[in-house]
Amino acid sequence: RPDVLDSALLRPGRFDRKITLDLPDKKARRAILDIHVRAVPLAEDVDLDRIAGLTPGFAGADLENLINEAALLCGRENRDEVNMESLLNARDKVVLGGKREMIINEEEKSWIAHHEAGHAVAASLLPNADPLDKVTIIPRGRALGVTMYLPEEDKYSVSKSSLESSISTLFGGRIAEEMTLGADHVTTGASNDIERATDIARNMVTKWGLSDKLGPLTYSEDDGEVFLGRSVTQHKQVSDVTVHTIDEEVRQIIDRNYERAEQLLKEHEEKLHVMAKALMKYETIDMAQVKDIMDGREPRPPEGWDDSDDAPPAKKQDDKSDSVT
């Protein structure tokens, strides 16, 4: 972090070596996992390569935390080995926060299921969208439902097309609410989606040079310290006219991607309902089930599903281990 050190400390002969440390790639994550499982007994079914593949964006400390959470989960169940299921649950906990025991009635469940289905259907149909991992209506962290993605490994660049698809996908939830509850009954629930979509659009215009009108210039005022020769800094000026144009460009990106998602979801409304129904039945569906639905097939039941039962697997309902009270 040379950026936070006084320049006197960075002179030759002092802290004059800089080492760039990126987040670990899959191979490095596997090696880090190997270190943290040294003191942990592992069950037969554990596949650390798979865990490494499912944890893009994790730093070493997150991986350490994941192993620790998995060990805690197993400890609570009086197991003496860490198994694959606990590692997968620990990964969700590190990414999303703990599960929450909430009493949710059928009507609310249907709202949550349609909102998440809106994200999932949009993500399945949009060009260059991040691939889906799974979709769940089990509350986690601050969210009542979550759509998770698995960004491709070894992808060091993000294209304009994929950013715009992310924005459209983020609006899929709100649009699904509008389509199923009616314009007057949409909820405040999409606040985080809207914030994230707005952030992407604003960064496209002000940081990443991805607006045709404003071109490849930096307009962000927040990190507006400019280096002028010998560490003299000055705040950058953005003219009032430009501020106005930035707002217009951000709005245009938002509007066209909202409309694109709305058009797609209306075209594929049936998929939206089938997906929501599957979520109400199974609570969590994965990539394979999403694909079944999008291809017009009956979604296969999840692993360990007992079809004589019409409720999610008992172990999922009984898992109160992460309740937040």
Ligand code: NHX
């Ligand atoms: C409420 N919570 O505030 C209720 C209790 C719309 C089905 N009345 O977009 O859970 O509505 O795709 C980070 C993460 C606020 C910050 C989640 C801030 C959730 C989550 C509000 C699904 N999934 N919204 C979503 C949701 C809500 C909220 C957050 C956050 C819902 C939505 C929360």
Ligand code: ZN
């Ligand atoms: Zn959402």
